[in-house]
Amino acid sequence: MIVELLTRFRFLVLRRQPGELDEELSFHLEQSIAAKQAAGLNAAEARRQAMIEFGGVERTREQCAKQRPGWWLNTAKRDVRHGVRLLRKSPGLMSVAVLTLALGIGANTAIFSLVDGALLRPLPIADPSHLVAIKSVKHHAAADAEGADSGSSYAEFSDIRQRVPAFSDVAAADRRGMVFQTADGLQLLLAEVVSDNYFTFMGVRPEIGRLPDESELHRIQSPIVVLSHGTWKRMFGGNPGVIGENIKVKGGLATVLAVLPAGFRGTERMIDPQVYVPQSSWEMWAPDERTTPRTVREFELYARLRPGATLNQAAGQLQALSADLAGKYPQANSERGFSADWQTKAEGGGVQVLSILVLAIAGAVLLIACTNIANLLLALNDSRRREIAMRAALGATRGMLLRQLVTEYAVLAAFGVAIALVLAQRLISLVPALLPDIGYPLGFDFRIDHRVLAFTAAAGILSVLICGVIPALSTSRTSPLDAMRTQMPRMGRLRMATRKLFVVAQLAISMALLIATGLLITALIHIETMNLGFNSGQNAILLGIGVGGKDTQRQADFDAIVMRMKALPGVKDASVARVVPFPESGGGATQVVLAPGEVPSETAGTPVWFNSVDDGYFRVMNVPLVRGRAFGTQDTSASRRVAIVNRTLAMKLFGTADVVGRHLRLGRQGPIDAEIIGVTLDGKYADLAETPQPYLYLPISQEGRSEVTLIVTTAGSAGELLPVVRKALQQTSPATLIINTQTLTDHMRFVTYPNRMAAWLMASLGGLALLLTTLGLYGVTAYSVSRRTHEIGIRMALGALREAVFARVLADGLKLTAAGMALGICLAMLIGRGMSSLLYGVKPADPVVLSVVVVLILSTSFAALIIPAKRALRIDPVEALREE
């Protein structure tokens, strides 16, 4: 075997002397003649017979050459060389083809890379495809607000871990803020608080340092942290000496035990946690968390199935466990259960639909590019038909012609793919700047890796097939006889019909994409001018702040801070609230409200989204009160409890909006009575597309919160105000921690981010599609005119008016446009239905969008047609006829 391989290799390197075979053959012939002479024939006759017997040597030569290992490589090399020569021969046409392909594939590669990073790429953990996600489920969830809550409490995690035998292990993780004390002051880091078995569970090995297992973590007496690769590089300069060092955190010291490898981010896709803290260490800083109530469901749970166990078994055991927990802890666990599914299935949802849609659209653009190239290649092959016929006449089989054409197209595709990769790399590097600023490092990991390369290669091969098959098949059918003719016969009508069909399809796809773009932009305008129930357009900064101290002291702190802010130059107004509408976590926390007459019980009441606000909130955020009054200074922790409701909540509880002076009760069991003092208009609170949701306001003075949002509005620029506010805040209340800062504009931008991203993507893909389609329409019309030169010449000679010829060319082209547009509108209706969640009530058949797109397509079509039509005008009948 080895010998054989070595021999083969030797012959790959060394070439045989070309004359050797000829010498052998002539020796063979001589021997044959000699043998016949010896048998008694005369010299001439012996020679004659020997020659007849001997036969042709050319075939032998060829056969011997073919025995050489890697022989096919040589012919492939020859075909590639021929392909490159062909590209050079018609540089204009070919660079258009290569660029078209590069744009098409480049767009697809970039989008695939995005989708892969956000959704498809397996998580950087051990055996990612068999990770089970456990979600807490509330049965019969009435409102969106209830269903969204899918985390579990740490106590529930321990229960599941101990009492579900189908799972070999369960891990928990929760994202929290963690305050580091550095030389530059306090710094908030995004921490992943994880169960002690997390690192073993995920199968991650440290880049440096070591990750202790669970039992060792239990024995460690002082808290530890594990740094992400990024944090290690950024905060510690990548110094390996950081291992074992103590760093100051809020609440005490922590020892750095390890640095995780680059790219590890647990189960997170959108963010890159900066530190990882085992729960045992976290509890050392926050001892009260050991007794966190079961109702605080903050942890995401992940599990691995025991070998042989199934998801169904796990689900059954989880059900039994939930029933048991509901019996033991009715307040926390009644009406609740757990679901278990593969993590790969559990994540995604909305993102998945959007990704598929965008990939499909990118694919459509590639299809347009391919049909363009197919048209170009058909035109090119027409001009090469004599060459191809000549090859056929010289004995090339259909297979050989096909192979050569396909190789040429592969060369073209290789150039296209190479440029596409460069383009995609550029596009991807632009993306981070487009992501919204949410105060944390976003961890989308977009890159061109082997998965993306494989995708690109597949796209390239598919493109060669799509754009090469028709030209190659129809051209290789060329008859050798054609080479003899001086006048090449016309290509059949079928070829022209194929081309026209291509163009109609292109127009339809472009039309549909442009309509979709138009709809998205209309929806975006609609959103930005939509009445959200508060003034989302004003210049304001939002500061997440945390204050310490006792409840009574906190209220005084808030008042002092707001007072100080109002006194700052340039500041219009200020207020503190628990949240502003559209918090990052959907609607946020809920408060259970009992309807009048409803009997308190474990399951009674309706959970509603709520906000705790100060007396200035309604004024600062322009939330209109339709009845009653806003909170005032008279509402303190000592006075009677008051509340403000929105219209929907009022209607839901009392069937009327006139509810000032009525009472509602807060909480399921042992409810607290509160008097309604005002009613606001409905607004949007968690999602732009939501139906009117009930909403409740409570006075922050009666709530006692330590983390709030400080809202400061200004007449000037919000960005410039930020450092001033920050400084003033530190002077007034040095103990106050600024958790994050954001302008209201940025906050709202984050809300509309998916819409803007979709509009942006659609607009660029739609623009690209229109460009390619215009080129396609131009190409086909120009080709059709050049082929009809003769016919047009005769018409003119027979007295056809120039205007009539001009109009004829235009009309032919516009017929294609019309057919494409009709198809495109149908297609757009389908797409419009698919993305209705992004359209916020804008109808797919929006007349303004439709007419704008129709005008756009018509005018570009016109532009594409005018050049060939003018060329038709310039045809000189005498010249045209002489050409025959």
Added chain:
Amino acid sequence: MPTPTDLLQGTLDLLILQTLAMQPMHGWGVAQRIQQVSKDALQIGQGSLYPALYRLEYKGWIKSDWGSSENNRRAKFYRLTAAGRKQLETELASWDRLSCAIALVLGRAVEVSS
């Protein structure tokens, strides 16, 4: 001219290896030897002989050297390599199995000494 019997695919390789196993030979010699031994039933034309020789050489089963022929002409002599000898043994064994099996199917089984 007798019609040469069509050779089974791959059989030519076996015949060449067997012929060369006796002594190194040039192409003409191989063809002559096969013809003689088969009593003119097998005539190997140059069109199949040389491609087969080249194939075997590329596979490393035979080797060639230039030498001089009986009548002092320069000629290329082929000889079996160690790998070729092993290949010959394998192919002979499988040939025996095959011919035995065919004979059985055709109902002409004879004693085959192996």
